[in-house]
Amino acid sequence: MPKQSAALRPHRQLFADRRRNPDAKREAVLHTAVRIFLERSYARTSMNDVATQLNITKPALYHYFRNKEEILVEIYRLGTDLIDEMLDSIEADEKTGLDKVADFIAGYTRIIAGDFGRAVVRLDDGELSKAGRKLVRARKREIDHRLRALIESGIEDGSIASCDAKIAAFILAGAIHGMASWYEPAGSMDLADITAQYVRMLAAGLAMGGLPALAERQPIAPRRFE
Amino acid sequence: MPKQSAALRPHRQLFADRRRNPDAKREAVLHTAVRIFLERSYARTSMNDVATQLNITKPALYHYFRNKEEILVEIYRLGTDLIDEMLDSIEADEKTGLDKVADFIAGYTRIIAGDFGRAVVRLDDGELSKAGRKLVRARKREIDHRLRALIESGIEDGSIASCDAKIAAFILAGAIHGMASWYEPAGSMDLADITAQYVRMLAAGLAMGGLPALAERQPIAPRRFE
DNA sequence: TGCAAATCCGACCGGCGAGTAAGATATCAA
DNA sequence: TTGATATCTTACTCGCCGGTCGGATTTGCA
Numbered sequence A, B: 001m002p003k004q005s006a007a008l009r010p011h012r013q014l015f016a017d018r019r020r021n022p023d024a025k026r027e028a029v030l031h032t033a034v035r036i037f038l039e040r041s042y043a044r045t046s047m048n049d050v051a052t053q054l055n056i057t058k059p060a061l062y063h064y065f066r067n068k069e070e071i072l073v074e075i076y077r078l079g080t081d082l083i084d085e086m087l088d089s090i091e092a093d094e095k096t097g098l099d100k101v102a103d104f105i106a107g108y109t110r111i112i113a114g115d116f117g118r119a120v121v122r123l124d125d126g127e128l129s130k131a132g133r134k135l136v137r138a139r140k141r142e143i144d145h146r147l148r149a150l151i152e153s154g155i156e157d158g159s160i161a162s163c164d165a166k167i168a169a170f171i172l173a174g175a176i177h178g179m180a181s182w183y184e185p186a187g188s189m190d191l192a193d194i195t196a197q198y199v200r201m202l203a204a205g206l207a208m209g210g211l212p213a214l215a216e217r218q219p220i221a222p223r224r225f226e
Numbered sequence C: 001t002g003c004a005a006a007t008c009c010g011a012c013c014g015g016c017g018a019g020t021a022a023g024a025t026a027t028c029a030a
Numbered sequence D: 001t002t003g004a005t006a007t008c009t010t011a012c013t014c015g016c017c018g019g020t021c022g023g024a025t026t027t028g029c030a
Helices: A006-014 A022-040 A047-053 A068-091 A097-113 A115-122 A130-156 A165-182 A191-206 B006-014 B022-040 B047-053 B068-092 B097-113 B115-122 B130-156 B165-182 B191-206
Strands: none
Touching (some): A022 A047, A022 A115, A068 A097, A097 A130, A097 A191, A115 A165, A130 A165, A165 A191, A165 B191, B097 B115, B097 B165
16 A cells, blocks of 8 residues: 655556557656655565556556566666766766766765665665666676776876775765665755765765874774674 | 575584574574575575575474564674674773774674674665564664764764764765675675775764865756756 | 473465456547 | 557466474483
């Protein structure tokens, strides 16, 4: 019994009559599905759940998608497209590596705040078939590599302190991905504030010359946990 | 068809004879289950999978656990216990807030590198019943609040730059939680190196006086992504 | 040794969910 | 208006998995 989200109403309307409009209906399915998947997870969402939300029955869905997996793959495609576009435009800029990374952080947080962005991060691609998984993971890997390249360019131009770009990329991406688990568009926190703090804190961690006092910390607590 | 992990061999041995040893066997189930859950996810792992790996049959498992959920809850409990212990010892120290947070980062990465730590972060508590979910989420929330308190103490003592402690905690936790998706104990990356870079980069982002050049960045890219 | 309790197994149940078959109904182009 | 086609529904199949039943076997204590 999925809750009635006001934002999903227009999609229901679309299916109210049987006028032929396959493209719009396909898109309506996607927007509805991604919302439910984010709320309930892909695995725990049945095709019936999606259909019910759209005021139709399960078999009708199979007019627009071959199977459940195709819906998920399409969602991933739309989400990763957004990220790719952002990276395209950042790479085209003439800026220092650090500034590019800062722009990436700002853009990425905003994308992750949207449904399809959140979906890329939060939905479990382990549910996919071998083929689908391979596809999706390749796109994720490509994004990771492009972020690494941004960081490396910053190290070269001296705007970013020397470090392992691979780990740095994991740290940045991880921090932002975390948003997908707690950020709620309808919530009270202002996205601009969140984005600003992400940029400030993470860029500061990357920047040249940071951490003067902490630079020669003694080897951290040698206590054993686990 | 779970792969035969060498590390799981001793647990299989335990069940080779029927000698009475319920505590050790229960623990063996947990260690085996957490490994498989991490590899295949909780939902996609059947009780048969766990039993097979232990060289027993499904009903035998029900001698040690009432149901599948009890296994998962127990895994969460063990994992969060590790984190709680770490926080206990950090809070007992006499250090600046920043140093405490740095110790937290170091300890947390190490815990997340272990099976039960990784499980806390990666396994989906949405699979739990309402009661179980409430329990687990309460413990996670408590950890989050304790981290926030560490950060706030650092802001007060001047070691950490003024910021929203709530968001800062999300950033830290998110960055470290990301590890759970890519770190492999058997892999080639050295845990000490990883931990060191996490501490360096994240502490620098928090520290007072960081980010001199970037301080007055123009409002970040007003482009629209999604 | 004998026997109660612990341990374990083979076979089964019930429910759920993806996907399909076959047919009813509406749309739209001619 | 009419028929070809798209759309949608009702009613199913099939496989998987959590959990249980009843019984067989072993253990360890008296």
